[in-house]
Amino acid sequence: MYVVACIKQVPDTTQVQIDPVTNTLKREGVPFIVNPFDTHAIEESLRLKDRFGFRVAAITMGPPNAEYALRKAISMGVDEVILLSDRAFGGADTLATSKVLTEAILKLSTKDEVPLIICGRQTIDGDTAQVGPGIATRLNYSQLTLVDRIEHIDIENRKIIVRRKLEGRYEIVESILPSLLTVVREINKPRYPKVPSRLLADESEIPIWDNKFLKLDEQTIGLKGSPTRVVKIFSPEREKGEIIGDGLKDPEGAAKLLIEKLLSKELLPF
Amino acid sequence: MTAQNVFFGIIVIASLIFFSWSCYKRFNLVTLGKPENRFQNVWKRLMGVLVYVFAQKRVINKPFGFNHFFLFWSFMILLLANTEFLINGIFPNISFALLGKPLNHGLLFLFDIVSFIALICVLNAFIRRLFFTPSYLETPYVKAKSFDALLILSLIGILMLAYFGIHGAEIILTDINLHTYMPFSNITSKIFANFSIPTIENISQVSWWVHAIVLLTFLNYLPYSKHMHILAAIPNCYFRNLEKPNTQPREIFKKGMQYGVSKVQDFTWKDLLDGYACTECGRCQDACPAYNTDKPLNPRQVIHDMKINLLENGKYIKKQENPKVPLISNIGEGSISEDAIWSCTTCGACLDICPELIEHMPKIIKMRRFLVEMESKFPEELLNLFENIEQRSNPWGIAPADRVKWASYMNVEEFNADKNEYLFYVGCAGSFDSRNKQVTLAIAQLLNTSGISWGILGKEEKCCGDSLRRLGNEYVFDKIAQENVTLLKNKGVKKIITQCPHCYNTLKNDYKQFGLDVQVIHHSELINKLLDTKKINIKHPADNLGNMVYHDSCYLGRHNDIYEAPRNVIELSTGNKPIEMNRNKNNSFCCGAGGGRMWMEENLGVRMNITRVKEAVDKNPKTIGVACPYCLTMFEDGLKDLKLNNIYVKDIAEVVAETLRTDN
Incomplete structure (x- = not known):
């Protein structure tokens, strides 16, 4: 039986800036990381493996360099990885992406049953949180989002109980398997890769599934299959402050000016 | 008959x-230990036996x-x-x-x-x-x-x-x-x-x-x-480490290998010989900052436990059976606890004082390597540190683009080998820590005043990896070191100024193993030279700083023998010799931040920095002089905890910068 972790390689958004002229993301020189929420999905899959002996497969859709994310998954200990990469997949929105991932999981399930799929709650670049639910819908899996604890799994009776972390409250729900879970950071602490598995990850062949293999209608995937259009990307406007005094030459004077300013705007509590 | x-x-x-x-x-x-070459330089070794055994050099200290x-x-x-x-x-x-x-x-x-x-x-x-x-x-x-x-x-x-x-x-x-x-x-x-x-x-x-x-x-x-x-x-002194213990050996990363020490036979034969050489004089225990602040580490106990473990397990190891007493465990005599292993600040006091030249700290790092590289078992605070350094090239995980923010206050050139003599390797603390950025600015000001030509790596500068290496994360350290050495070589760097003794030690001693052969200068040495050669002229002594004690950083002092330069700088710029603490120079007491401890909680025993601050305060200073960003942070935190807000901590560069001020 498989537990599948769906992961995504994203730019390290803390290092991404928006080009003020073209309003596009300046991605040059920005390193890629595994979407942080997805590392929790990998960790939870590995914990289920330890408990129930599942085989863990990590899959991602992306350009060829997305194999970095899969190598990271191997270094954490997953058994199998699949890179879904094809020019036809490019430019996909969440709808088209979920179609490709769904098809891949269906292909995988011809090898062995897939009772559980785990995704991160959302990615840090798109922030839509739609791909996981999209896959669940297409596969007709029960959909358990924002999970911060798996309370109980009963494989034989096909039952799962999880706790969902919602705004201001928790919700404990029971569902039938197969299920798709999206997990929040609080669910676990991702393990730090050991050196032997890092070396294994460096040497592993990464299998690539393209559309010749998945055979999806090219009109329904990639840019063509994506109804979403990005109209504009921009940084929210922030009022620019002013520099008062000279903190280097006269720190005391500058501090005085600052405090006067804050007092005049009634920003200090005295 | x-x-x-x-x-x-x-x-x-x-x-x-x-x-x-x-x-x-x-x-x-x-002989159950792993091989290690301690046979070269016969004459030097024999001389060592004369000095340490027959003249009892360290015994009579x-x-x-x-x-x-x-x-x-x-x-x-x-x-x-x-x-x-x-x-x-x-x-x-x-x-x-x-x-x-x-x-x-x-x-x-x-x-x-x-x-x-x-x-x-x-x-x-x-x-x-x-x-x-x-x-x-x-x-x-x-x-x-x-x-x-x-x-x-x-x-x-x-x-x-x-x-x-x-x-x-x-x-x-x-x-x-x-x-x-x-x-x-x-x-x-x-x-x-x-x-x-x-x-x-x-x-x-x-x-x-x-x-x-x-x-x-x-x-x-x-x-x-x-x-x-x-x-x-005699054999132990003969086979001693001829180098100072300021670096660790490299590891070869190949599939199927084990890293670090988890069993007594993973130590080298020389490590095991150390066990027999120990006289149990207790001097290392007396010098160890961890032991003296009630941590579960006692260097003498580490050596003793290793020896007991060998004696207990020897017969099984010989029969190729598994050892019966675990090496890393808290079951008692013959085992070393993880808490003990993580308590070490790698300050080197134990090695420096041992009359028998036993090497305690390197054994601790070998066990850390096992825990980190084979088991991923370490205090949880370190997870962020490891990932931050690997992904963002600094311990805090701050965006690498912010590394040059300090330089927005002044005009700083990017290093260019055709124009600049020196590379100023600012280091993570000097680039990101708000208090230490002031030290960076002071150094930059002094460099400009002296008229020497210098530049920085800017956004390309990365963490040197010192903490990683001392914490046993050799795999990531190795990657970072290779990248940094390649960068420094490609830039044609010949002379590097560092403000952090940890960067200094790593660039100078660790990177040698990675093929870096450049002159590395700590700012205390450079400033001392610039003052001596009148490239910097004291306008008026910094007497407003009052009585000043000087604290020796472990990686500047004990690990690299720089004791006089910072003292000279203080004397030249304040007009007075710094006051000495009771434990000074090679007997100095760690601030508590070395060996990666900077990034860990100090939950056991009493706080090391407070112990050291109290020792400094005993001398009634108005200012505590330091030459290390970690020491600076640890002393300021200690003073805050003790609510002593009338005592200042200054890096020696700031002390000199004080003498150049025109407004008093």
């Missing part, structure tokens, strides 16, 4: 065989060491006397008398004097152990008043008394004129003078047998006691 001679001969030969067998059994266990010095030399000399004693006991015709009277009398005189000295030394040691017990002689498993220690002292004492018994009787029974050559035996002969000749003959016989039995017992007890150091000290 009488029957007694034959009988004695059999005892001596049996004893020697048993002694050799015991030694073989113990030293043979050392402490006053009581002189007692050992005299005992050691008495023993060396009495080795001759005792060899003659054993041979003479079997072959009565062979003795020093064959050497002729003058030489024989000379030797008798020497032996008599040193036997007395040895007796006094043993008495001193007894009194110290029983009545003036220093706290550092005690550990949970080895007590100051241990049977082992007291037995050996008693045996030596009895040996000397028996010697005087034999020779006191000899003076009366053989040649009364001998008394001129044996002043102390003469005292016993005076005591015996009133006895009848047969009684004296009996005393002589009894003394002789007591001497013989004690001597052979002593010999055979040695390999089973801490006095094994008598046998292990």
